[in-house]
Amino acid sequence: MASSPRINLSDKIREALEAEIVSGKLDAGSRIDEQELMDRFAVSRTPAREAILQLMSAGLVTTVPRQGAVVATLSLPEYIAMLEILMELEGLAARLAARRMPAAQRKQLQEAHGACQRAAAKDDPEAYGQANRLFHEIIYDGSLNEVLARQLRSMRLRMRHPQRALFDRPNRIRNSLAEHQTILEAIVAGDEDAADRAMTGHISSGGNVYADAIASMPVGRALAAPKKPEAQAASPAGSRRATEKT
Structure with missing residues (x-):
């Protein structure tokens, strides 16, 4: 069974953000804003949120009080x-x-x-x-x-x-x-x-x-x-x- 378009969109967003994190374009502590992702990739809130959750699961993104999702930093x-x-x-x-x-x-x-x-x-x-x-x-x-x-x-x-x-x-x-x-x-x-x-x-x-x-x-x-x-x-x-x- 083929993947749904929504899942494909979330994977596309995740892969793009992951590449930017690895390259340093998105540095540690950089904020990941849902609305900005929605505008940038022309998607609804759901795939943008799913992409962020996938990055959190991989340990690349975390949440900070009053800031939301940010690129994770290791101590x-x-x-x-x-x-x-x-x-x-x-x-x-x-x-x-x-x-x-x-x-x-x-x-x-x-x-x-x-x-x-x-x-x-x-x-x-x-x-x-x-x-x-x-x-x-x-x-x-x-x-x-x-x-x-x-x-x-x-x-x-x-x-x-x-x-x-x-x-x-x-x-x-x-x-x-x-x-x-x-x-x-x-x-x-x-x-x-x-x-x-x-x-x-x-x-x-x-x-x-x-x-x-x-x-x-x-x-x-x-x-x-x-x-x-x-x-x-x-x-x-x-x-x-x-x-x-x-």
Whole structure:
């Protein structure tokens, strides 16, 4: 049975807002107004409200007294807690991908790594960020575990703000590319343990850079879209794997 037009409209609105949240066009704390959505997308109140509810369910939007729906902001403790979980889930995805990824997806993963190499050669943080997302997305899909892939995508969306500054950090593109090479080799070889270790080390290394980006934010703007970082701080604490690679 085909989806109703109303549901399609709400999905269209949700996808548009989600893209704007991820890109930073809608920053943390930005208000999401139903009437503005109705005018912008030429829809009734119901699909606009449904789109907002879907974003709330994904953790991207929350409600604030006297303001209504706003783009959600993570606290620093929440972010570190999610980073600890992300490392474990990313490692599991790489482990399952090494065991299960079909040959066609392994080829796609190699191609995505090639895109990372080309972006790194140009020292282009934006292009590298896009290629990096594709590299990880292929691993999620290659795990052949839809629940795990969905959870990882949801967490990545919620942790989006510090990630925007990740590849502006000195040497991060070069280091990330080398880590990707190790992950790729382990997955292609079908080595589950090596894939898990390489991925958790990769996320841990990135987590240290996230901490630096967070530490460099102006007071009161933590975990909103950061400016290019200039200062460095200690890596996040509290997780065994978070401190394995520094």
